Amino acid sequence: MSFQVLGRVVATIAFLNVFLLANTPAQPAELSVTPPSRLWMEDYRIRVAGVPPGAEVVIEAQMRDMHGKIWSSHGTYFASPGGDVNPAEMASLIGTYKGTDARGLIWSMLPLTTEDLDQCAAPGCIAQDAPRMPHFDVTLPTKIQFTAKIADASEPGGVESLDAEQVVGHLAPGVTRKSIEEAPLRGLLFKPAANVPMPAVLYIGGSAGGAEEAAPALLASHGFAVLSIAYFNYPDRPEMLANIPLEYFETGIRFLRQRFKQTRIGVIGVSRGSEAALLTAARVPDEVGALILGVPSNVIWGGCCTAEASTMPAWTWRGEPLAFTPDPPAPRDPLPLDLADRQGGTSFRRYFLPGFVDDGRSFSKAIDVSAVDAPVLVLSGQADQIWPSAIAGALIHRRLDAVGTKHEVTHIAYEGAGHLIMVPSPVTSLQHKTINHATGAALEMGGVPHLNAAATIAAFREQVAFLKRHLLPVDNGQAR
Numbered sequence: 134m135s136f137q138v139l140g141r142v143v144a145t146i147a148f149l150n151v152f153l154l155a156n157t158p159a160q161p162a163e164l165s166v167t168p169p170s171r172l173w174m175e176d177y178r179i180r181v182a183g184v185p186p187g188a189e190v191v192i193e194a195q196m197r198d199m200h201g202k203i204w205s206s207h208g209t210y211f212a213s214p215g216g217d218v219n220p221a222e223m224a225s226l227i228g229t230y231k232g233t234d235a236r237g238l239i240w241s242m243l244p245l246t247t248e249d250l251d252q253c254a255a256p257g258c259i260a261q262d263a264p265r266m267p268h269f270d271v272t273l274p275t276k277i278q279f280t281a282k283i284a285d286a287s288e289p290g291g292v293e294s295l296d297a298e299q300v301v302g303h304l305a306p307g308v309t310r311k312s313i314e315e316a317p318l319r320g321l322l323f324k325p326a327a328n329v330p331m332p333a334v335l336y337i338g339g340s341a342g343g344a345e346e347a348a349p350a351l352l353a354s355h356g357f358a359v360l361s362i363a364y365f366n367y368p369d370r371p372e373m374l375a376n377i378p379l380e381y382f383e384t385g386i387r388f389l390r391q392r393f394k395q396t397r398i399g400v401i402g403v404s405r406g407s408e409a410a411l412l413t414a415a416r417v418p419d420e421v422g423a424l425i426l427g428v429p430s431n432v433i434w435g436g437c438c439t440a441e442a443s444t445m446p447a448w449t450w451r452g453e454p455l456a457f458t459p460d461p462p463a464p465r466d467p468l469p470l471d472l473a474d475r476q477g478g479t480s481f482r483r484y485f486l487p488g489f490v491d492d493g494r495s496f497s498k499a500i501d502v503s504a505v506d507a508p509v510l511v512l513s514g515q516a517d518q519i520w521p522s523a524i525a526g527a528l529i530h531r532r533l534d535a536v537g538t539k540h541e542v543t544h545i546a547y548e549g550a551g552h553l554i555m556v557p558s559p560v561t562s563l564q565h566k567t568i569n570h571a572t573g574a575a576l577e578m579g580g581v582p583h584l585n586a587a588a589t590i591a592a593f594r595e596q597v598a599f600l601k602r603h604l605l606p607v608d609n610g611q612a613r
Contacts, residue, residue: 164192164281164295170274172354173301173347173559174593179238181218181281181295188212189284191228192220193247194238196277198267204242204560206230207250218281229562230583239277240586242267242560247280259563261575266558271350272310274302301559303347305354310346313360317381318388319370320344320362323353330394332604333358335385339404340374340437342366347557348401348593355597357604358393360385364409374405375436375445376454382413386420395607397422397507399600403555404428404519405437405447411500411529412448412455418506423603425510425596427555428522431529432488432499433457458488480577485520489528502532508541509533510599512592514550518565518579522552541603545595550588551580557593561585 162183171177181190190212195205208225210218221235229250230241244263245253253259269275277299285291304310307326313319321344325331334357338345342365349359362385365371382400389398400421402410407429414421435457436442446454511529513522523546530544547554553564562582580588 162281162283162293162295164279164297166277166279166297166299169298170300170302172305172351173303174351174557174590176235177299178235179220179279181212181283182216184212184216184218184283186212186214186216188216190218191282192218192238193250193280193282194242194277195247195280196242196267196275198264198275199270199273200264200268202244202264202267203246204244204267205247205250206238206242206562207247208238208241232583234583234586236559236586236590237583238279239559240561240582243562263563265563265565266556266560269303269347271303271346274300276300303350303354308350308353310350313388314369315388318360318362318384319367320360320385321346321349323349323359323361325353325356325358327356329392330607331358332356332399332600332607333360333389333393333395334399334401334600334604335359335382335389336361337364337382337400337402337406337409339406342370342374345403348403348555351557351593352597352600355601357399357600358389360389373436373439373442374447375442377409377448378452379409379413379416379448379450382409383417383420386413386417390420395422396420397604399423399425399604401425401427401596402429404552405430405434408433408500409448411502411505412450414507415501415504416450418504421505421507423510423600424505424507425512425599426526426529427512427592428514428517428519428552429511429525429529430485430489430500430520430522431525431532434488435459480518480579482518482521482579486524489521489524499528499532502529502538503536505533505538506540508599508603509538509543510595511542511544512554512595513544513546514552514554514580514585514588515546515548516550516579516581516584517552518577519552543599545592547584547588547591549581549584551585552578553580553585554588554592557589561589 160183165180167178190210193207197203206229208228212218224233225231230237279297281295283293309324311322313322336349336359344361344363349361352359363370364377365374400410407426414424436445436447446457448455511526513526515523526544533542565578
C-alpha cells in the first residue's frame with residue numbers, strides 16, 4: 134500500500150471517529166456509591182460519571198446520628214478528561230477537606246447541615262458546646278446521603294443534581310449484642326453467629342468508663358466474641374476509677390474462656406484500660422493469648438478522674454493497693470506551642486511526660502512485664518495530647534525485649550495522630566477535643582484530622598490481623 138493510500142485511509146478513519154462521537158447520544162450523568170451497604174472501617178468508592186470534561190462538581194455527604202444531629206461535608210472537584218470524578222484519585226479543591234482522600238467526605242464531616250456549610254469556615258465557626266463526634270446506636274444502621282451537583286457550562290447558574298445513598302453499620306449480619314449481668318460482671322457481650330468454640334476477646338476501655346460499644350461491635354463483626362467489660366461509671370459498678378480489683382478482669386477472662394471453650398483469649402486495653410490489661414496479663418499469663426495496648430501508659434497512675442480519686446490507687450490485687458505515680462504538678466514553664474489551649478481544650482501531655490520518661494530509672498512504678506507470656510501489639514499516636522503514648526509504647530517494647538520475651542512484640546506509633554486512634558469513629562474533623570465525664574472539662578486529644586482518620590482505620594485493621602494471627606485457628610480451646 135502506498136503512503137498516499139495509507140494517508141487517505143487514516144484520514145477516513147479519523148473522520149468517521151469524529152462523526153460517530155458527534156452523533157453518539159451522551160450518556161446520562163450518574164453518581165454511584167459502592168458497595169450500597171458496608172461496615173464502618175471498610176473501604177468504599179464514590180464516582181460521578183458521564184459529566185462534561187473539566188466540569189466543576191460538588192459532592193456533598195450528610196447523615197444523622199442517634200441524637201438526631203446532622204453531620205455533613207462537601208468537596209469540589211474538576212471532572213477528568215474522561216468525564217468522571219473519583220475522590221480516591223483526584224483532589225478536593227474547596228470544601229471541608231482539601232487534597233486527595235478516598236475517605237475525605239466522611240472524616241471531614243461537621244455538625245452542620247449542608248446548607249450551613251457554605252456559611253462556615255471550618256472548624257472556627259463550630260460552637261464550643263457542639264458535639265465533637267457523632268454518636269451511633271451500634272444496633273442500627275446509618276444512612277449517608279450523597280449528592281453531586283454538576284455545573285452546567287451551557288447555562289449560567291445551571292446545576293444538575295444527582296443523589297445516591299449508602300447504609301453503614303457496626304454489626305455484621307447475625308452478630309448479637311447482649312447485656313451481661315452475671316455477678317460480679319457487668320458489660321456488653323458481642324457475639325458472631327457461629328458455634329463455639331470461637332476466639333474471644335476482653336475489651337477494657339479507658340477513663341470514660343462504661344462499656345465501649347463501637348470497637349467491640351466491629352471486632353465481633355470480624356469473627357470474635359468480645360466482652361466489653363464495664364469496671365466503673367456503669368450501673369452496679371463504682372462511680373470512679375479507684376480501687377478497682379484486677380481480679381475483676383480475671384473474672385472476665387475466665388467468663389470468656391468457659392463460655393467460648395478457649396484456653397487463652399485476647400485482651401485489649403485502651404488508655405487507662407491499658408494499665409489494667411498489662412497488669413492482668415502479667416498476673417494470669419497462662420490465660421492470655423494475645424495482648425493489645427492502645428495509646429497506653431507504661432507506669433501505674435492513681436485513680437481517675439477527680440482530684441479526690443487521683444489520691445487513691447487505681448488498682449488492687451488480692452486486696453492490696455498497687456503503688457502508683459502521683460499526678461504530676463503543672464510545669465512552671467508551659468510549652469511555647471500550646472495548640473490545645475488555643476483550641477479551648479486542656480492538654481495533659483506535658484504534665485505526664487516526666488513520669489513516662491523516668492520509667493525504670495528513678496522510681497519503681499513502671500509496670501512489670503516480665504511475666505507476660507503472649508504476643509503484644511502496642512498502638513500509639515505521636516501527637517497524643519492526653520499523654521505521650523508513643524513514648525510509653527516504646528518503653529513497653531524496650532522492657533519486653535529486656536526480659537527476653539519469646540513472643541512477637543510490635544509497636545506502631547502513628548505520625549500526627551492523637552489519643553483517639555482506638556475509637557473507630559468515622560468522623561475525626563473535631564476529635565481534637567472531648568469532654569471529661571466526671572469534671573465536664575474540655576480535654577485536648579491531639580492529632581491532625583486527616584492523620585487521625587488514617588490512623589483510626591489502620592489501627593483497627595492491625596488489631597483484627599493481630600488477633601486472627603494469634604487466636605486462630607481455634608482448635609477445641611487450644612488456640613495460641
